[in-house]
Amino acid sequence: MEDSNMEKKTQLSSSEQRRVLYRLLSYAKPHKKEVTIAFLLLLLTTVGDIVLPILVKIFIDDYLTPRKLDWAPLIILGSIYMGIQVAKAILLFFQLVAFQKIALYIIQQLRIDVFSKVQALGLKYFDKTPAGSIVSRVTNDTEAIKDMFVTVISTFIQSGVFLAGIFISMFIMDIKLGLLCVIIIPILVLVIVLYRKYSSKYYLDMRERLSQLNAKLSESLQGMSIIQVFRQEKRLRAEFADINEKHYGAGMKNIKIDALLLRPAIDLIYIFALIIVLSYFGITSFDTSVKIGVIYAFINYIDRFFEPVNQMMMRLSLYQQAIVAGSRVFKLLDHEELAPAQNEDQQLCIGEGKIEFNHVSFSYDGKRDVLKNISFTANPGETVALVGHTGSGKSSIINLMMRFYEFERGEILIDGKSIRCFSKQELREKMGLVLQDPFLFYGTVKDNIRLHQKEMTDEQVEAAAQFVQANTFIDKLEGGYNHKVVERGSTFSSGQRQLIAFARTIAANPKILVLDEATANIDTETEEAIQTALAKMRKGRTTIAIAHRLSTIQDADLILVLHQGEIVERGTHQELLSQRGLYHKMYLLQNGLSQQVEDVIL
Numbered sequence: 001m002e003d004s005n006m007e008k009k010t011q012l013s014s015s016e017q018r019r020v021l022y023r024l025l026s027y028a029k030p031h032k033k034e035v036t037i038a039f040l041l042l043l044l045t046t047v048g049d050i051v052l053p054i055l056v057k058i059f060i061d062d063y064l065t066p067r068k069l070d071w072a073p074l075i076i077l078g079s080i081y082m083g084i085q086v087a088k089a090i091l092l093f094f095q096l097v098a099f100q101k102i103a104l105y106i107i108q109q110l111r112i113d114v115f116s117k118v119q120a121l122g123l124k125y126f127d128k129t130p131a132g133s134i135v136s137r138v139t140n141d142t143e144a145i146k147d148m149f150v151t152v153i154s155t156f157i158q159s160g161v162f163l164a165g166i167f168i169s170m171f172i173m174d175i176k177l178g179l180l181c182v183i184i185i186p187i188l189v190l191v192i193v194l195y196r197k198y199s200s201k202y203y204l205d206m207r208e209r210l211s212q213l214n215a216k217l218s219e220s221l222q223g224m225s226i227i228q229v230f231r232q233e234k235r236l237r238a239e240f241a242d243i244n245e246k247h248y249g250a251g252m253k254n255i256k257i258d259a260l261l262l263r264p265a266i267d268l269i270y271i272f273a274l275i276i277v278l279s280y281f282g283i284t285s286f287d288t289s290v291k292i293g294v295i296y297a298f299i300n301y302i303d304r305f306f307e308p309v310n311q312m313m314m315r316l317s318l319y320q321q322a323i324v325a326g327s328r329v330f331k332l333l334d335h336e337e338l339a340p341a342q343n344e345d346q347q348l349c350i351g352e353g354k355i356e357f358n359h360v361s362f363s364y365d366g367k368r369d370v371l372k373n374i375s376f377t378a379n380p381g382e383t384v385a386l387v388g389h390t391g392s393g394k395s396s397i398i399n400l401m402m403r404f405y406e407f408e409r410g411e412i413l414i415d416g417k418s419i420r421c422f423s424k425q426e427l428r429e430k431m432g433l434v435l436q437d438p439f440l441f442y443g444t445v446k447d448n449i450r451l452h453q454k455e456m457t458d459e460q461v462e463a464a465a466q467f468v469q470a471n472t473f474i475d476k477l478e479g480g481y482n483h484k485v486v487e488r489g490s491t492f493s494s495g496q497r498q499l500i501a502f503a504r505t506i507a508a509n510p511k512i513l514v515l516d517e518a519t520a521n522i523d524t525e526t527e528e529a530i531q532t533a534l535a536k537m538r539k540g541r542t543t544i545a546i547a548h549r550l551s552t553i554q555d556a557d558l559i560l561v562l563h564q565g566e567i568v569e570r571g572t573h574q575e576l577l578s579q580r581g582l583y584h585k586m587y588l589l590q591n592g593l594s595q596q597v598e599d600v601i602l
Helices: 002-006 014-026 029-064 071-120 123-128 131-173 175-181 184-222 224-229 233-261 263-284 292-333 394-401 424-430 445-450 458-467 494-507 524-538 573-579 582-590 594-601
Strands: 355-363 369-378 383-388 409-414 431-434 512-516 542-546 558-563 566-571
Touching (some): 014 184, 014 292, 029 071, 029 131, 029 292, 071 131, 175 292, 184 224, 184 233, 184 292, 233 292, 369 383, 369 409, 369 542, 369 558, 369 566, 383 394, 394 542, 431 494, 445 458, 445 494, 458 494, 458 524, 512 524, 566 573, 566 582, 573 582
Parallel strands (some): 383 542, 431 512, 512 542
Antiparallel strands (some): 355 369, 355 409, 558 566
């Protein structure tokens, strides 16, 4: 499992964190105008925060202390103060909306990129990665990134500008005191460095545990019927509780590091800075007079100085979460195990549908071959059936022909051209696949047959259903073709789901028909109707059919018997029976002739 492997990496280095940050910020490039406006609003509100203590200082030192209470200048000063406060509130509203809008734009694009990438990945990736883990990347991780754009970046920029303004104002009022206050900066930097070092490790651990929770939950929901039938509830609860406990432990480590290095540490530094300021004014008061307004301004600035510092430190936790989440998202985006690539010759079309396998060998793991030197030809309009025991390689042949996996040895040809030369669109349009366990999407019966092909009319949908005789049960449904289909079509029987899948395939009018145990879950009565429909479907189409029930493929033009990845027998039904080999044994077993099987073996 990919997430299990990721647990080995317990911490992101500083260079990795910077790369993730720069890559996240690159998503803001298409929104330069909105970003500029948002930062301009942020700058104006920050300037307002810096100016307000200076206005109070002017009032105390120039008017209150000397008792110059002239109404005209005081009204002007008060109006300016209130005007800045009102303007600040208005600008703050538009600033927050602007940053939220930008963040939503960015996360929207990031989620589309991740979702698109998931669809482009090869099936090998899904074979080893839990579905819940992938869902966690698209939802939880991108949500954490959104928080960074909404609060962290704006807070850091605003705090940076505000701190710079505070120091400038301090130096203007008193250079010596300003220099003394600079001492606290290295201390703050040290706290930030320590926090980043340890929190990234803990946040990475917590994210991985959350991903595992999602994976376990997804697996449990999908297999709920099996869990209940085999009374596995207690075991699954224990496994879920174990992962949840580890997630809790990682969360507690985060809380402890936050509790130590965020507010308490900053409060201690604040007290230290306050002692410096008050001591300085106390000492200088013995020699010279000290203006109360200057004391107020410095105390106010110190207080305001640590307010953004506290905000920055509190946001550091969100920042670390976003960086860790971003690293996980980009790991998925950078994954190179894509679906097999095509040369994309747009002019090349599948005409007759002749299929040739020439000495094809294939391995899923690169170590053990599941297909060994497979060669056969399916001529246009012919039906080639694949039979064999479980694990013999039947589905692997289908997987290669459908381009779900890449093969390196041998060649697969369609109409004499390499299968790699056809565009994916051409392959998908001209090859119809019906699986043993068909997948139905949430929507209506009509939507599941049409699969949102807008050019397909309702008449074509109904004609396809009638062709496979699915209309006999669809017409009885409430709403008919507009009947609601719940998740995975769980309210339909296996046979009904299969009939809808047949109708979906016929509606697309493929040139090549691929049946992977398509009649395995259908009752005898439905199978008779399906066999009649299949006989019509196969006319003019090249058909590759996997079958366990040999009765369904007795009329095939060619039957290939596979054993341990090799074709051990080939011929028609009668030819294979006459050979009295593996196919003959399988036929006798399926027809209940066990004594004859024993005689054959002996």
